[in-house]
Amino acid sequence: MPVFTDQMGRHIALDLPPRRIVSLVPSQTELLFDLGLQKRIAGITKFCIHPAEARAIKTIIGGTKQFRMEVIHRLQPDLIIGNKEENYQEGIEELSRHYPVWMSDIFGLDDALAMIRSIGELTETRTQAATIAQEIADGFAALTAHPTHRRVLYLIWHNPWMAAGKQTFIDDMLQRGGWQNAVTESRYPELSEADMRNLAPDCVFLSSEPFPFREKHIAHVQAIVPHAKILLVDGELFSWYGSRLRHSAAYLADLRLRMQT
Numbered sequence: 001m002p003v004f005t006d007q008m009g010r011h012i013a014l015d016l017p018p019r020r021i022v023s024l025v026p027s028q029t030e031l032l033f034d035l036g037l038q039k040r041i042a043g044i045t046k047f048c049i050h051p052a053e054a055r056a057i058k059t060i061i062g063g064t065k066q067f068r069m070e071v072i073h074r075l076q077p078d079l080i081i082g083n084k085e086e087n088y089q090e091g092i093e094e095l096s097r098h099y100p101v102w103m104s105d106i107f108g109l110d111d112a113l114a115m116i117r118s119i120g121e122l123t124e125t126r127t128q129a130a131t132i133a134q135e136i137a138d139g140f141a142a143l144t145a146h147p148t149h150r151r152v153l154y155l156i157w158h159n160p161w162m163a164a165g166k167q168t169f170i171d172d173m174l175q176r177g178g179w180q181n182a183v184t185e186s187r188y189p190e191l192s193e194a195d196m197r198n199l200a201p202d203c204v205f206l207s208s209e210p211f212p213f214r215e216k217h218i219a220h221v222q223a224i225v226p227h228a229k230i231l232l233v234d235g236e237l238f239s240w241y242g243s244r245l246r247h248s249a250a251y252l253a254d255l256r257l258r259m260q261t
Helices: 026-034 069-075 089-096 109-123 126-143 169-176 193-199 215-224 235-239 243-259
Strands: 003-005 011-013 021-023 041-044 079-083 101-104 151-157 161-163 203-207 229-233
Touching (some): 026 109, 026 243, 089 101, 109 169, 169 243, 203 215
Parallel strands (some): 079 101
Antiparallel strands (some): 151 161
């Protein structure tokens, strides 16, 4: 039986090819569909909104932070795919006592490309995975030649205000887009309005997820940082690290043009 090492350094033995896959992460669920594995996906989370029909045709196993163990046991998966940041340790440890669980751990584009290729190995879709990874890599290679050096505050939550800091996938996307992260703290710090003013960003990105920022929030943020340009941005194209990355480089390029107007 082949043994695979996941991105957390864990080893799993797996019969190939897996026939009953449970995905615990939305971006990786979309990747599985794009690899042509629809018939082999047994269960997904309630947050797996892409492709649009996914939740209607697949069994829902709960959320990313609260699994319905009885549903997963009923599905009897032969492979579970999760993520260190998006899933909860207790649930992963429980599932690992019963099933092969392969975990991703994503901090930047290189990790995402490695994950895509690894899932291709796990599911015997190497050619399809390599094609997706190469398309993503080519898109970002064309993007990196035009840095803007603008300092961006990327907000992910309201009440309290929270931002994407260093050591996050979003930070890597900002850098690849040519921007500097105005936040120097790691992970997702809470910010007061005074903190936001002191950061003095050139631009504030209001993400569509996990908090659904809308037009009505722009005036509030503008009052806090009056000299900054405020833009609503597509959080999926900044934070989903699966096959959706095929669209991210072009989106970042378009966003830079919007910032110039």
